[in-house]
Amino acid sequence: MNQFQYNKANESLSAVKLAAKDPNAHFLAGGTNLIDLMKMGVVIPSKLIDINHLPFSKIEKMPHALRVGALVTNSDVAENDLIKSHFPLLSLAINAGASPQLRNMATVGGNLMQRTRCPYFFDTTMPCNKRSPGSGCGALEGINRMHAIFGASEQCIAVNPSDMNVAMRALDAVVHVSGPKGERAIPIADFHRLPGNHPELDNTLQKGELITAVDLPYTPFTKNVYYLKVRDRSSYAFALTSAAVALYIENGTIKEARLAMGGVAHKPWRLTIAEEFLKGKAVSEDHFKQASQIAMQGAKAYQYNQFKLKLAPNTLVQSLKMASGIASS
Amino acid sequence: MKKDTIGEPLNRVDGRLKVTGGAKYSGEYKFPNLTYAVLVPTTITNGTVTAVDIRAAKYAPGVLAVITPFNAPKVPGYQPDAKKPVKGLKLFNDNQIHFNGQPIALVVADTFERATYAASLVKATYQAQPFETNFHKNFDSGVTPDGGKYKDYVRGEADAYKNAPVKIEQEYIQPSEMHNPMELHVTTAYWEGDDHVTVYTKSQGVMSSQRAVAAAFDLEPTNVQINSRFVGGAFGSSLRTWPHEIAAVQAARLVKRPVKLTLTREQMFTLVGYRPLTIQKIGLGATADGKLVGITHESHSQTAVYEEFTEGAVNVSRFLYQSPNANTRYKVVPLNIGVPAPMRGPGESTGAYALESAMDELSYALNLDPIELRLRNYTDADQERNLPWSSKYLKECYQLGADRIGWSNRAQKPGTVKDGDWLVGYGIGCGAFGAYRGHAEAKIKLMADGSVNIQSATTDIGPGTNTAMIVIAADTLGLPAEKITFDLGNSSLPPAPTQGGSSTVSSVGSAVHDVCVALKQKLYILQGKPQDSTDDIDYAGVLKQQNLPYLEVTKGSQSGDNAKNYSMYSFSAHFAKVYVHPLTGVVKIKNLIAVVDAGKIVNHKTAASQMKGGAVGGIGMAMTEEAIIDDRFGRYVNGNFADYHVPVNADIPQIEAIFIDKADPIINPVGTKGIGEISLIGVAPAIANAVYNATGIRVRDLPITPDKLI
Numbered sequence A: 001m002n003q004f005q006y007n008k009a010n011e012s013l014s015a016v017k018l019a020a021k022d023p024n025a026h027f028l029a030g031g032t033n034l035i036d037l038m039k040m041g042v043v044i045p046s047k048l049i050d051i052n053h054l055p056f057s058k059i060e061k062m063p064h065a066l067r068v069g070a071l072v073t074n075s076d077v078a079e080n081d082l083i084k085s086h087f088p089l090l091s092l093a094i095n096a097g098a099s100p101q102l103r104n105m106a107t108v109g110g111n112l113m114q115r116t117r118c119p120y121f122f123d124t125t126m127p128c129n130k131r132s133p134g135s136g137c138g139a140l141e142g143i144n145r146m147h148a149i150f151g152a153s154e155q156c157i158a159v160n161p162s163d164m165n166v167a168m169r170a171l172d173a174v175v176h177v178s179g180p181k182g183e184r185a186i187p188i189a190d191f192h193r194l195p196g197n198h199p200e201l202d203n204t205l206q207k208g209e210l211i212t213a214v215d216l217p218y219t220p221f222t223k224n225v226y227y228l229k230v231r232d233r234s235s236y237a238f239a240l241t242s243a244a245v246a247l248y249i250e251n252g253t254i255k256e257a258r259l260a261m262g263g264v265a266h267k268p269w270r271l272t273i274a275e276e277f278l279k280g281k282a283v284s285e286d287h288f289k290q291a292s293q294i295a296m297q298g299a300k301a302y303q304y305n306q307f308k309l310k311l312a313p314n315t316l317v318q319s320l321k322m323a324s325g326i327a328s329s
Numbered sequence B: 001m002k003k004d005t006i007g008e009p010l011n012r013v014d015g016r017l018k019v020t021g022g023a024k025y026s027g028e029y030k031f032p033n034l035t036y037a038v039l040v041p042t043t044i045t046n047g048t049v050t051a052v053d054i055r056a057a058k059y060a061p062g063v064l065a066v067i068t069p070f071n072a073p074k075v076p077g078y079q080p081d082a083k084k085p086v087k088g089l090k091l092f093n094d095n096q097i098h099f100n101g102q103p104i105a106l107v108v109a110d111t112f113e114r115a116t117y118a119a120s121l122v123k124a125t126y127q128a129q130p131f132e133t134n135f136h137k138n139f140d141s142g143v144t145p146d147g148g149k150y151k152d153y154v155r156g157e158a159d160a161y162k163n164a165p166v167k168i169e170q171e172y173i174q175p176s177e178m179h180n181p182m183e184l185h186v187t188t189a190y191w192e193g194d195d196h197v198t199v200y201t202k203s204q205g206v207m208s209s210q211r212a213v214a215a216a217f218d219l220e221p222t223n224v225q226i227n228s229r230f231v232g233g234a235f236g237s238s239l240r241t242w243p244h245e246i247a248a249v250q251a252a253r254l255v256k257r258p259v260k261l262t263l264t265r266e267q268m269f270t271l272v273g274y275r276p277l278t279i280q281k282i283g284l285g286a287t288a289d290g291k292l293v294g295i296t297h298e299s300h301s302q303t304a305v306y307e308e309f310t311e312g313a314v315n316v317s318r319f320l321y322q323s324p325n326a327n328t329r330y331k332v333v334p335l336n337i338g339v340p341a342p343m344r345g346p347g348e349s350t351g352a353y354a355l356e357s358a359m360d361e362l363s364y365a366l367n368l369d370p371i372e373l374r375l376r377n378y379t380d381a382d383q384e385r386n387l388p389w390s391s392k393y394l395k396e397c398y399q400l401g402a403d404r405i406g407w408s409n410r411a412q413k414p415g416t417v418k419d420g421d422w423l424v425g426y427g428i429g430c431g432a433f434g435a436y437r438g439h440a441e442a443k444i445k446l447m448a449d450g451s452v453n454i455q456s457a458t459t460d461i462g463p464g465t466n467t468a469m470i471v472i473a474a475d476t477l478g479l480p481a482e483k484i485t486f487d488l489g490n491s492s493l494p495p496a497p498t499q500g501g502s503s504t505v506s507s508v509g510s511a512v513h514d515v516c517v518a519l520k521q522k523l524y525i526l527q528g529k530p531q532d533s534t535d536d537i538d539y540a541g542v543l544k545q546q547n548l549p550y551l552e553v554t555k556g557s558q559s560g561d562n563a564k565n566y567s568m569y570s571f572s573a574h575f576a577k578v579y580v581h582p583l584t585g586v587v588k589i590k591n592l593i594a595v596v597d598a599g600k601i602v603n604h605k606t607a608a609s610q611m612k613g614g615a616v617g618g619i620g621m622a623m624t625e626e627a628i629i630d631d632r633f634g635r636y637v638n639g640n641f642a643d644y645h646v647p648v649n650a651d652i653p654q655i656e657a658i659f660i661d662k663a664d665p666i667i668n669p670v671g672t673k674g675i676g677e678i679s680l681i682g683v684a685p686a687i688a689n690a691v692y693n694a695t696g697i698r699v700r701d702l703p704i705t706p707d708k709l710i
Ligand SMILES: Cc1cc2nc3c(=O)[nH]c(=O)nc-3n(C[C@H](O)[C@H](O)[C@H](O)COP(=O)(O)OP(=O)(O)OC[C@H]3O[C@@H](n4cnc5c(N)ncnc54)[C@H](O)[C@@H]3O)c2cc1C
Pocket: A026, A027, A028, A029, A030, A031, A032, A033, A034, A035, A036, A051, A070, A071, A096, A097, A098, A099, A102, A105, A106, A107, A108, A109, A110, A111, A112, A113, A114, A161, A162, A163, A164, A209, A210, A211, A212, A236, A237, A238, A239, B641, B642
């Protein structure tokens, strides 16, 4: 590991200033992702700005949204009563991720920002445009079983590994940031990006910007929700494919649907056309299958992730069945 | 007085130490002036290292030495004129690179962090050569290993299955699987003078480690002391002394201070062996009523270009079932990869996956219950060696397991049993592993207070050897277990074989039994009684009466000629009940039953634990574990615990071990046959067969991940 400076931030403005000045400064939250990357030599910060003492550890009721501080741990979000009653989908998604030990350390801000788990990104001896722009994409013709089927580019086919982000995408979360130029709010749809020609950029955060909170606008999706994560072992594994489903059902009819998938793209993947399709439809496996086929439009697989073309829609169907209560366990 | 007897469930004598952190593992010993070594792995896969620039590393803070192929002190055992040449990779002895991850330097510093940092400053230049890591591409360059053991085997006619009325012919792939014990491999060494070294290391055999270090440094074995008191799992990865262990000893000699070398998890994917990627072809032919007429078993597996690794993948097909014709072929494919090592259940578990899957396929081809097929081809003698079994209760295993798993709820037609959305399936897979017994010695010391200490240079990599030995001693002496202590894990104790091949209880347990008998005989004689008396002994009383402060006896023990006259195996039948989700391909193992014919069970509690541990290993083999190399680079892409999936608790169902528990009358005085390996052998096919029964999908390449079932 290389030497770095450690700064403990006591207020957000100075943290932002410090970060804006130094292109190699990184905020340190739970450290569960950043420290690993430092050990691997993937990220070599000159400066760590420890933000753990900033006042972003609260979950507050606002008029139009629930505000979750950037430093609330994943465990605390998942177990919070307000979250469980208003956003059970988020709770399910977070608990499907990592392990209890990791969730106890991981924060909301850190989870939004977590890097891909692509092995070529992690191994500094192999090519990766995300880690080392211009070096090539190791995964494109490599071991790409875990990789994207939507929105990838020749430069990068990595996926966003988060479970939390998928639920947040379905719930239209809004990310609040504070930066050198002041504060702004970024809808989650615009927060993560597709790789295009700049896979080194995971998101639209600007240099020095600090996530302070995430707003979860109140929704009617408190009952018929499900997060299904299909993975290689029962826990402590990243998603092969996952599906966040939130339905508002009245008398057997879907009034509104929110659908997002994980493990399929460089950002949490929202399925708006399938949502539209389900609107007004009766709850039925057939409709779910049709919606899933619609959701798969534009999907493209590589050598080792062909199975996702089938597993992804199946995951969605099953998650829809679970959410609507027509699956028998 | 309470006596502890063989068979009863005794708690682990060191259980408390283990759960309270009191048990010290090799990496936990502290020494004054301890230094830390870190390896620098190469990033090329074949060729030579032409130069190593160590300037920056050497002058980094705290650095004491940087060893490279260009400055390494000579290891005598690596030289062409060595008295006892060391086999395998001769680390830092030359500049050849054979595989990616091979260390090209070792840095010693006063702290681990400083050594790690300095290691990152080492820069090497290479002359890279083309390399081969792709097993499939190089399949045809497989060679038959030297030595009669691996010659093609033919009984009757080769490939006779081809002409049978009913036949199946299939290929099965076992991927590379890493031992991945939780405890990292750690070696600490320090020298006293130039001819005396003490080593604390993760070892399954302190005597063999002693021989290896002595040979490498041309020392008297008695001048090498190896300690391996507690081992946090090994599964075969510590059966031998690895080149990096020699390098740690070499570094300690150079810096004249204790050196501790800890492998990283990633390094454990390249430096301490693994179960090799193996492709097997099985041909089975049978009559219409399910009598085998031919078994053919061919195996190709990976090995390293610099060292040949072989194992008994095809052996099981020669003796497990009755068949007039049987033939096997075994080949290895040398590649630019680290050398494999036996991994729990070694080749036999790879072989059983293929044979037992094929038997299952044949049962469906015949439309016959898989257990019935096994019964129709049951053997009452070993056809390979033409010898009677020393004991065999596999039929009883079938029955007990079938009853316990609820086999009668199984449907012969796949995909027909359901529970809600889930498909339900049942499977059986059998295993056999040779029951071995080696030479071992034990020393017993009776103290004035009537307590007893026994010593033998065996190890305990987790099965509870300590406890088992105490049970045997308690039973033989007629004493409660609390009166007995057992010392192991130190090469200065009376010699014992390496802990491997399920033979420890058989070998060391026999020595313990025999030394206890010898002590009793001595005490009877002291009392003027015939030595074969049977009356209870007042141990403290006899010593007092004889005015002796203590009494010591040492005894060696080994098998007689019986191994020549009998075929000795442990047998197991594993049963699995699985649920498979038809949409997501997710498999939930609901139940695993292991029924075991392993002779007399010395301690039902630790034996059951060992069976469960083996079953967990089998679940990993069946469901989750696969080390993957990107053949363009020759590097593993999942060399860590996030991406290489060992099973987690949530993957593990209720596991039940059922023991036949009948003493084998031939193998040793206690009648034990060994369970370490058969606890795993047969588990993977039981699960794969259950998955087929549930879904109609036959997975012939492990692991059975969800993508293969949709
Ligand atoms: C073995 C393993 C398995 C895992 N499995 C899963 C899984 O199955 N599903 C899943 O979703 N996740 C999983 N994770 C990832 C885990 O969720 C993330 O590591 C965690 O959420 C990161 O949060 P953190 O607070 O520790 O972030 P840190 O490691 O502290 O930071 C991560 C990044 O975010 C930046 N950052 C942190 N906070 C802020 C902020 N407020 N503003 C701006 N930037 C910020 C940091 O600078 C850094 O670049 C796993 C991780 C590991 C190690």
